Amino acid sequence: EAASTIFGPHTLDGYIQEFSRLARDMVAGTPSEPGTPPPDMESELIQLMPEAHCDRVAHGSKFGDVVSGKDVQASYAAGAIAKATFHGANPRHNQRPRGTFLTVERINADGTT
Template identity: 40%
Template sequence: MMPTWSSRAPQNAYSHYVTTREEYGVQRYEGASTIFGPYTLEAFIDKYTSLVPYLANTATGTPASDPPPAEQTSKAISLQTAVVFDAEPIGQRFGNVLTDVSTTATYRAGQTVAAQFVGANPRNNLRLEGTFLSVDRLVNGQWVVVRSDSHPSTIYEWVRTNLILGFSTVTVSWTIESGAPAGTYRLRYYGDSKPLIGSISSFTGTSSSFTVA
């Protein structure tokens, strides 16, 4: 069997598989997934060999940095159509609560609490360094974010309810994990709307507070 090394974990999927030239030539799964060509392994060996002296106990200095790769983002082509516009139903505003949480029931671990809001297309702002939602807990009179859209217990669901009129809804839900502290919570939705004429603007929606026992 030919040796195969997957660098997906430490490299955050940048280099994917690294195989020998022989396995690359066969072009089975691993070889075909070595995306930088048949000499990828030799390149890794050369680079790592040059770094070995800096691992010694008596090593001094730092290795020289390679020049950054060329900027390619601005050259990317997208075939996805742009957002045309978002609109609010009559009598509503972006972020308004359409279906609220229960303010009388007490939620417990394993149950799912959800709220639906007047929404807007999430492609207006991908919020790559932020979040589309939060679960907040009241601590000493202050709301503290305890969950975001990066946590597996939360779900963000956007639905375009009327393509012609530009209406949409967003449902934020949280499945309460075992061990979640008892207390008062709320759900929040962070969105951005695009008018037919004008610039994109941000807004927030907030559910009523609810109790977790």
């Protein structure tokens, strides 16, 4: 997989270096220097895999519908497990480059996330 990253075989070492630095800063309560972002190489991406086939869900359903886990709670205690299954699509059909398919957010007491 190293050929799939801009840092090649040095990717793991880079992650260890940066996550260690972030952890030290968090423990010390000091802001972390953002450093230089990696270059944007999106225009140089090549597609080596064949196109993914069309995504479909059962009639009457739509992507994002909950299949199982409809009994999820509004909040959970620390250490509790929440589990749900959704109708999803092939991740290769991502229409949100540099985005994500799922986020987990915490609502603070003041209502901010």
